[in-house]
Amino acid sequence: MNFSPVWxxxxxNTLHNADAGIFYIINRAMTDYMAQRLKLSEEAASDLxxxxxxxxxxxxAGLQIHHxxxxxxxxxxxxxxxxxxxAKLEGMEGTESVLGRLKGRKAxxxxxxxxxxRAIIGALGLENRFDALFGTDDFGLRYKPDPQAxxxxxxxxxxxPEQCIMIDDSADxxxxxxxxxxxxxxxxSKAHPLPFTDAVAKDMQALAxxxxxxxxxx
Numbered sequence: 299m300n301f302s303p304v305w306x307x308x309x310x311n312t313l314h315n316a317d318a319g320i321f322y323i324i325n326r327a328m329t330d331y332m333a334q335r336l337k338l339s340e341e342a343a344s345d346l347x348x349x350x351x352x353x354x355x356x357x358x359a360g361l362q363i364h365h366x367x368x369x370x371x372x373x374x375x376x377x378x379x380x381x382x383x384x385a386k387l388e389g390m391e392g393t394e395s396v397l398g399r400l401k402g403r404k405a406x407x408x409x410x411x412x413x414x415x416r417a418i419i420g421a422l423g424l425e426n427r428f429d430a431l432f433g434t435d436d437f438g439l440r441y442k443p444d445p446q447a448x449x450x451x452x453x454x455x456x457x458x459p460e461q462c463i464m465i466d467d468s469a470d471x472x473x474x475x476x477x478x479x480x481x482x483x484x485x486x487s488k489a490h491p492l493p494f495t496d497a498v499a500k501d502m503q504a505l506a507x508x509x510x511x512x513x514x515x516x
Contacts, residue, residue, distance in 0.1 A: 301458070301460070301461040301516050302401070302402045302403070302461070303400075303401065303402035303403075303461065303462070303463050303512070303513050303516045304402055304403045304404075304405065304455055304457045304461050304462045304463070305400055305402060305403070305404040305405070305462075305463050305465065306405055306406075306407045306451065306462050306463065306464045306465065306475075306480070307404065307405070307406050307407065307428075307465050308406075308407060308408060308442075308464075308465060308466035308467060308468070308471065308485070309406055309408035309410060309415055309418060309419075310408065310410065310467075311467040311485075311486060312390070312465060312466060312467050312485050312486070313389070313390060313393060313406070313418070313419070313422065313424070314387055314388060314389050314390060314418060314422060315388040315389075315390065318386060318388045319386035320383050320386050320387065323379065323382050323383055323386065324377055324378060324383070325344075325347065327376060327377040327378070327379055328347050328357055328373075328377040329343045329344045329347055330343075330376075331373055331376045331377055332346060332347055332361075335365075335368060335373075336365065336368075346360075350364075355441065355442070355443060355470065356409060356441045358370065358373070358374070358409075358434065358439070358441065359441065361373060362439070370439060371435070374411040374414075374434075374435070375411075375413075378410065378411060378413070378414045380413070380414070380417045383414070383417070383418075384417065384418075384421050387418065387421055387422070389422045390501065390502050391501070391502065392501070392502040392503055392506075393422070393424065393502050394422075394423065394424060394427060395502075395506075396502045396503070396505055396506045396509075397424065397427040397428075398427065399506055399509065400506075400509055401509075401513060402513065403429045403430075403455070403457075404427060404428050404429055405428055405429055405430040405431065405432060405451070405455060406419060406428055406430070406431045406432060407432050407442070407447075407448075407451050407464070408432065408433050408434070409433075409434050409441040409442055410433050410434065411433045411434060411435055412431065412432070412433030412434075412435050412436050413433070414433060415431045415432070415433040416431055419431055429455075430454065430455060432451055432454070434447075436450075436451075436454070437450035437451060437454075438450065442466075442468070442470075442471040442474065443468075443470050443471050443473070443474035444474075445474060445477070445478060448474065448475060448478055448480070449478070458479075459475075459478040459479040459480050460479045460480070460516065461516050462475075462480040462481070462516070463480065463481045463482075463483065463496075463512050463513075463515075463516065464480045464481070464482050464483065465483040465485050465499070465505065466482075466483075466484070466485060467484070467485050467486040467488075467489070469484060469492060469495075472484055472492075472494060472495060473494045476494035476495075477494075481496045481512055481515050481516060482494060482495050482496050482497075483495065483496065483497045483498070483499050483505065483508070483512065484497075484498050484499070485499050485500075485505065486500065487500055487501075496512060496515060497511070497512055
């Protein structure tokens, strides 16, 4: 092994179950904000939110491109009501144990804002398991799968892409990671082998089982 691995973990639906209610809260808050600021009906705002997400990979991106009058940091604050979010928080079983077994540095690499990342990781009691926590505002309001987001995280960690192992529930995010030279793990119940994935992990136990093989690849 030439390098000590750097494990890059996505947050939503990787370290916690965002589909258990948190995404609903965030999406509703985004819709409400857009309806108010853009003077749209709730239905029109919801349609626009989803359209931007599908077209650009993030609602944030659509607002940046088409609505420069929007205060993006205000949008992020208003669309992530922390108290409501933490009330719905469900961690992934076995996460702390698995993180403790992984050799090398570990960081969270999320498209969410940094205050949201810190709040989730803190509430899960995982803050001491990670060397760094990154949200979209830590890399210039860029987001996966923008290659500059990945490269900025590598720079902040002083790590080469080839040294990194990316764990994410999004195949698109992993495809870009692989293009940059990272090793990739598709995480979650829907994951299956693809040409750009080095491993598939349905849950944390499965990740632990393939960790040694992955570490040997970097």
